[in-house]
Amino acid sequence: MTAPPLSSFAGQVVQFAAPLLRIRYPDALYVSLHGFPDWTPYARAMVEIAPPAPEAPAEAVRVMDVLAANQVMAESGDPLWGAAQDEDAPPTPDGWVWAHLAMSRRLALVPAEAHAAFRHAGGIATLEVDHSGAGVSVGEDGAAVAIAGGGEATESDLAALESKLGAGLPAAYRQFLEQTNGGRPAAPAVHHRFGFVADQSFFGIGRKDWFGNVANARQWLRDQFSDEFLPVGHVQGGVLAVRVADPDAGSVWYYDDDDPRDRESYDAQEVGGRLLRRCAVDFAAFLAALRPVPDALRDAARDVVRGGLAQQVTVPQLGLALPADRRPATGQPPAGRR
Numbered sequence: 001m002t003a004p005p006l007s008s009f010a011g012q013v014v015q016f017a018a019p020l021l022r023i024r025y026p027d028a029l030y031v032s033l034h035g036f037p038d039w040t041p042y043a044r045a046m047v048e049i050a051p052p053a054p055e056a057p058a059e060a061v062r063v064m065d066v067l068a069a070n071q072v073m074a075e076s077g078d079p080l081w082g083a084a085q086d087e088d089a090p091p092t093p094d095g096w097v098w099a100h101l102a103m104s105r106r107l108a109l110v111p112a113e114a115h116a117a118f119r120h121a122g123g124i125a126t127l128e129v130d131h132s133g134a135g136v137s138v139g140e141d142g143a144a145v146a147i148a149g150g151g152e153a154t155e156s157d158l159a160a161l162e163s164k165l166g167a168g169l170p171a172a173y174r175q176f177l178e179q180t181n182g183g184r185p186a187a188p189a190v191h192h193r194f195g196f197v198a199d200q201s202f203f204g205i206g207r208k209d210w211f212g213n214v215a216n217a218r219q220w221l222r223d224q225f226s227d228e229f230l231p232v233g234h235v236q237g238g239v240l241a242v243r244v245a246d247p248d249a250g251s252v253w254y255y256d257d258d259d260p261r262d263r264e265s266y267d268a269q270e271v272g273g274r275l276l277r278r279c280a281v282d283f284a285a286f287l288a289a290l291r292p293v294p295d296a297l298r299d300a301a302r303d304v305v306r307g308g309l310a311q312q313v314t315v316p317q318l319g320l321a322l323p324a325d326r327r328p329a330t331g332q333p334p335a336g337r338r
Contacts, residue, residue, distance in 0.1 A: 061129055230243075
C-alpha cells in the first residue's frame with residue numbers, strides 16, 4: 001500500500017477525536033511503525049486463522065474469517081456469546097466488530113465505536129488475495145434476512161431527528177426507523193456484491209449509548225462521510241450510510257474500513273467520491289438484497305474450526321485498554337497458542 005490512513009502517525013499514540021471516546025478509552029491508540037493501528041489493547045478476544053489461497057476473493061475471505069472467529073469464540077464459553085454457542089452461524093456480539101490485524105491472520109474483537117473512530121488499513125488491505133471485487137456468491141440460499149425489531153420510533157421521535165439533522169429523512173429509511181428503531185438482522189447476512197457481514201444493530205433513536213444514536217453519527221464519523229451522507233450502522237467490514245442529499249437521495253452506501261485503495265491524504269469528500277460503494281437505490285431495496293450467509297461459506301468456516309485452522313490466542317496487553325467490564329474472560333486458550 002502507499003501511505004495508508006494513519007501512516008504519518010507511525011510509532012506514535014493517537015488520541016480519539018470524540019470527547020466521549022477519550023473518556024471511555026483514555027489510553028488512546030498506538031500506530032505501528034508500519035502505519036497500522038494496534039488493536040491488541042482494545043481486544044476482548046483474538047483469533048488466528050490459517051492463510052487463504054491466493055486466488056480467493058477478498059470478500060469471501062472476510063466473511064469466512066468472521067464466521068470462523070465467532071464459531072471459535074462461541075465454543076470457547078466466553079459469556080459474551082451467551083446462547084449463541086449452539087447456533088450454526090453465531091453472530092458477532094452486538095456492539096463489537098472483528099478487526100483484521102495488518103500483515104497477519106489474526107482478528108481482534110474490538111468495540112465498534114473505537115474501531116470506526118479512525119480511517120485505517122489492516123489485515124484485509126495487506127492480504128495477498130484477489131482484490132478485484134468478485135463479491136460473494138449467495139446462490140439460492142434463502143430469502144431476504146428478517147430484521148429483529150429494536151422497538152418503534154414515534155412520529156415525534158422522527159420529527160425531532162429530522163430537526164436536528166436539518167433535513168428530512170429519505171422515505172424508505174424513515175419507514176425502517178419507524179418500524180424497528182434500528183433493528184438487527186435476525187441472522188448474519190451478506191450482500192452479494194460486497195464482503196461485509198451484517199450482524200449488528202443499526203443506529204436508532206434514544207439509545208442509552210451515545211454512539212448508538214443515529215443523530216450523533218455524523219459528529220464522530222466525519223473523516224468517512226461528508227454531510228451528503230448519514231451513517232446508519234456498523235457491519236463486519238465497515239459502516240453503512242444513507243445518502244440524504246440530491247442527486248440519488250435515499251440510496252445506501254458502504255464504506256469498507258480496510259480498503260487497499262484508501263489513502264491518508266483523502267478527506268471525506270474524496271472518500272465519498274473514490275471509496276464509497278453504492279449498495280441499493282433505497283433502504284428497502286438494501287434490506288431486500290441481504291441474504292443468509294451462503295451454506296458453502298458456513299461449511300467452509302466450520303471445517304476451518306474443526307480442523308484446528310482457527311484458534312483463540314492471547315498476547316501481552318490483550319484487552320488492557322478496555323473498561324474492566326469489557327475485558328477478556330478469565331479463561332485462557334490452550335498452551336502453545338500465545
